[in-house]
Amino acid sequence: MVTFPPETAFHSSSAERKTPLDWKTPACVYVHLPFCKSRCPYCDFFSTTGQPPVERYLAALRSERRQRGIGRERPLRTLYLGGGTPSIWPRAALEELIAEFSVEPSSEVTVEVNPGDADSGWFAGLAAAGVNRFSIGAQALDDRRLAWLGRRHGVSEVEKAVAFAKRAGAAVSVDIIYGTPGQTPKALRRELKQAVEVGAQHISAYELSIKDGSPLDGRLVVRERQEIEDDQRAALLWHTVGDTLAHVGWERYEVSSYCRPGFRSRHNQVYWRGEPYVGLGAGAHGFCRAGGHFVRYANPTDIGDYLDGAPRVSDPSRPVASTGRREQLSSEEHAVELVMLGLRFAGGVDLSRLDELLSPEQKVRWHAHFEKWVSGGDAARRGAFLLPTTRGMLYADGLAAELIA
Template structure:
């Protein structure tokens, strides 16, 4: 299943945020101060370790995620990019993405981040409504966020931004108007996520106390359908369940995940998949730093994946894509034949040669399909 001739992807996790958003279950941490020189050195050590165990590959993409990687000093971003090119070499036209908060402070760094080598930015706008931004715990307002978007469009060749919908009290008409406004800013890519209540978050605590209600599933399905129709009409069809892009502007880095390619992960809590081995870095920043000093890398676990595990992961990732998953790459794909036949009969899944594709009718119930279809 692993194609060692294919470009490698690199994920770099910066774990720090100014504050923790109430919906966020990512590995993010708030610290009063960060020793930037120490962190830059540690990142380069972790990177060097991955390069040593993945020789002879070239990078097709780098993704700085978090946390809030736009809080990284541009010189740290530049040092990581330079080291990655030195260790692996770059494919022509490499995609280098950095996630950013749309605050004026961080937007002021965009030109320097672009000079460091980043050519694509993903902005966490999350909403175009000030009241909802406060509900989501965001530090920026709409005007500040849109000003940051304008700055990003001047600084970077490629720009994406995120919005969260199915927010409490949000109507179908309200979301349609907000999404149409978002599309008018002309970015090539949008990530559009339904608000979910994740375990361990502040929203989960409020939900358990009865202080936050989940969005009605039928109304959420209407918002999902409207999202796909509006983005398709605007020339940014869904290429993955939550991601929409102009043809050719898809996130090449994320496609590596969804197509189950190899990727290296460095930084606290970063996951990786290399040569059939799942890697996981230590999550707590201080523990990761200690591991770097002690071991020369931040790895907590390296787990070989057997063919069954790899087949399950490839299906769970690939069926999110509009293009589907190529079963010729998954020997003995762990599929429930009876469930598959039933879903085909219902028009939820279709086959095209060796491709297995979740249809437009199936995408709104993808999670249920995966639970029934994939034998874990």
């Protein structure tokens, strides 16, 4: 019998998963604000340096919102302002942006913040405007690691940002990048404990990876590169994160996401369940259903194209300008995605939803794989769900790839 690890138990999300998918008018919106003060050497998110063209960008977002059919008549389930660095935006501009949407106390409204950018008034003002969750880009709670990562802030700024967010009455998530050269499991444990002690209720812990051609790629010496790319060390540190946080009662509910019970990110769970969402802004991605297909679109990453293109979008499944991208997924491709995402997520794979996407032959073949994963200790069946074990979560991509091998 498979021993079912506590962190993969299906918790508070059962009510949410009963909500029917609404492909026509998704209730979850991501807004991309792609401006940063400086570039971090490890980062490959789309963003540009410099001050945002606040008025023009807000006008383009407003236009895109209307044309993608996100009205004010229905409250959003989740709204997420990410970047880039939303915290370099003036508070009044973000308040104006949030007022574009219908948000209620039951909506989850998240804003990403870089430590050191914002004072207590900024946090309090946004909380009054409806923000109830701040995601703080700490990346480390060790000044030497922060300097190595090229961050502009120190540990004391992280502590202040968490305190401001909590004083504003919001939930707090902290991002951590682990696996920098020389970091031991003991040192990682210390940072995680500190994040919990300063008041984080959610941690997104990402393994450092080297993006080809990034400034980090160019500056690493051989020994550092070998250390970062050592899979055994990476697995040891990943287990260290899970074990350390489990020790204080937290759950790992996604391969990189941990929280105190009740503090899961509702917005990110939409991605992991393969549900529809709208992405607004330059470089933003969205996922919807159009013309019988599952469609992913990506807006242009050229800010000028975005500002010019937004007024002309006419199809909710299209990027706002011809320089954006649109990709149609077949039912099988969407099904593979659902398995890949579901195996990384404690909510698992909804097999009844999956079966609707598969032909009878595929169903037989795929279910044979599922049985093999269950008997091999990579997954467990619970009702209509296939849930990953801790090991299955770690090897999710490889398992999903077996389906199309």
